[in-house]
Amino acid sequence: MEKERMRTAGRALRDDDLDLCGAEGGGRAPDMPYLAAGDSFAFQCAGCGGCCRGREDLVLSGYDLYRLSRRLGLPPRITARAFCRSHIGAVSRLPVLRLAPVKTEGNNCPFLSGGRCAVHEARPLACALYPLGQEISRDGTVRYYFQKTSCGGKAFRATLADYLAAQGVAERESCDVLWATRCMELEQQAPGWEAALGPVILRRFQAKLADALYYRFDTVRPWAEQFCENLAWLAGERARLEAMQQTLLSKK
Numbered sequence: 001m002e003k004e005r006m007r008t009a010g011r012a013l014r015d016d017d018l019d020l021c022g023a024e025g026g027g028r029a030p031d032m033p034y035l036a037a038g039d040s041f042a043f044q045c046a047g048c049g050g051c052c053r054g055r056e057d058l059v060l061s062g063y064d065l066y067r068l069s070r071r072l073g074l075p076p077r078i079t080a081r082a083f084c085r086s087h088i089g090a091v092s093r094l095p096v097l098r099l100a101p102v103k104t105e106g107n108n109c110p111f112l113s114g115g116r117c118a119v120h121e122a123r124p125l126a127c128a129l130y131p132l133g134q135e136i137s138r139d140g141t142v143r144y145y146f147q148k149t150s151c152g153g154k155a156f157r158a159t160l161a162d163y164l165a166a167q168g169v170a171e172r173e174s175c176d177v178l179w180a181t182r183c184m185e186l187e188q189q190a191p192g193w194e195a196a197l198g199p200v201i202l203r204r205f206q207a208k209l210a211d212a213l214y215y216r217f218d219t220v221r222p223w224a225e226q227f228c229e230n231l232a233w234l235a236g237e238r239a240r241l242e243a244m245q246q247t248l249l250s251k252k
Helices: 062-072 076-083 125-129 160-166 169-196 199-215 223-250
Strands: 040-045 084-088 095-099 132-136 142-146 154-159
Touching (some): 062 169, 062 223, 076 084, 076 199, 125 132, 132 160, 142 169, 154 160, 160 169, 199 223
Antiparallel strands (some): 040 154, 084 095
């Protein structure tokens, strides 16, 4: 996506500008056509790393963090502590994790090194997709669209299917769908737990949300099965904390 669309009125992005779906006001614009598997598209790339510079909008999924952690040989929590910042999404009310830009280097991605990506084989979905965008509906339907770029350099042409395969996106699509659909379900549940829990216990539950979505993973085991286990664990933790809240209220 063009960098201009990742700024808000000329200022740096704030946490409130970003949610699980990325930058507020981002996403598909009317001039970005949807692509079918056999549709071809063309773009130019100079290989300069310009799309990694001045980036404050790189939101990670739990699967993105898992892949980066596996590449770095670190537990997900340590990876996030070193390279990310987190907040609660203003719309989703879920923990949002984004790569922390390096302020001393013009807000570049922390993995940009010598004009190249230091974790290219484990790069986040947004990076692997570029210049494409992805939409996932509540029923798990996936659509891709083309985002025009202003880059120069070598010309590339590919069909959607070939490009997704070459960039490793097709291989990971089932995990991305699982992440997106389960997060949409949690977003619908968020008003319930925010109404049921007082501020102190709500913060405890939000920490458990972050554990379930991002941190409670062993990078040796497959991500998807652990994610489903974590969501079941989270449901039990919510019930326990809501019961604790009711007990506290009854004592007042």
